[in-house]
Amino acid sequence: MFRSDLTRFADRAEAGRLLAERVKALGPRDPVVYALPRGGVPVAAEVAAALGAPLDLVLVRKIGAPGQPELALGAVVDGDAPEVVLNADIVAATGASEAFIAAARLRELAEIERRRARYLTGLAPVDPRGRTAVVVDDGLATGASARAALRALRRRGAARLVLATPVAPPETLKAMRGEADDTVCAVEAEVFFGIGAFYRDFHQLTDEEVIASIAAYRERMGSNA
Incomplete structure (x- = not known):
């Protein structure tokens, strides 16, 4: 890990290659x-390629x-029993009611199902049981989404959890170390104005780009994908 408030990745693929070196180590x-x-997919593809995973x-x-809507009260992750993780201090500060959170949970679960149908049609999920699960995003702000993902994978039987991200503020990383067995971050940003500030190209990926990225990875890796 290195500290920098000026480092900018060219794009998510470059960030993934730099991150992959640290994860592989x-x-x-x-x-x-x-x-x-969406944003974690091209980063994760580079990490997976380096690991042959x-x-x-x-x-x-x-x-x-x-x-x-950009301020995270928490996050929900899919599964047989959907995992919901809340940031209690933000819930209290915003006065969000239980009814508001319940409605938001249902809405976001519906979007998760839509994405599953678009992104993973014809692809069987990989069982993490007994394996090392490496969770990758293009950056962390509050870490709510990553926390929910880690807890869900732990519940599904992952033997070891690694959280890998190109950039995050130190306070978020400190909090996440209680969720993962290992955390890997290329840039620990003392001054943090948002993930996009650390990329020259940080356009919002479309569903089509995500699907294409997954397909390109599978073609690249062949039978190992």
């Missing part, structure tokens, strides 16, 4: 790489605050 045993879509998705949706 951990020597993860029998790894599976799980991307947080399967690439899968962990579908998580942020629950935004009332009137401030």
Whole structure:
């Protein structure tokens, strides 16, 4: 890990290649790489390629605050019993009611199902049981989505959890170390104005780009994908 408030990645693929070097140095045993879509997919594809590991998705949706949808109250991740993780201090500060959170949860679960149908049609999920699950996103702000993903994968039987991200503020990383067995971050940003500030190209990926990225990875890796 290195500290910098000026480093900018060219794009998510470059960030993924730099991150992959650090993840590979951990020597993860029998790894599976799980991307947080949309933005985490091209980053995770580079990590998975470096490890020669399967690439899968962990579908998580942020629950935004009332009137401030970009402020994360928490997140929900799919599964047999959907995992909901809340940021208690933000819930209290915004006055979000239980009814508001319940409605948001249902709405975001519906979007998760839509994405699953678009992104993973015909692809069987990879079972993390007994394996090293490497969770990858293109950056962390509050870490709510990554926290939900890690807890869900732990519940599904992952033997070891690695959280890997190109950039995050130190306070978020400190909090996440209680969720993952290892955390890997290329840039620990003391001054943090948002993930996009650390990329020259940080356009919002479309569903079509995500699908194309997954297909390109599978073609690149062949039978190892």
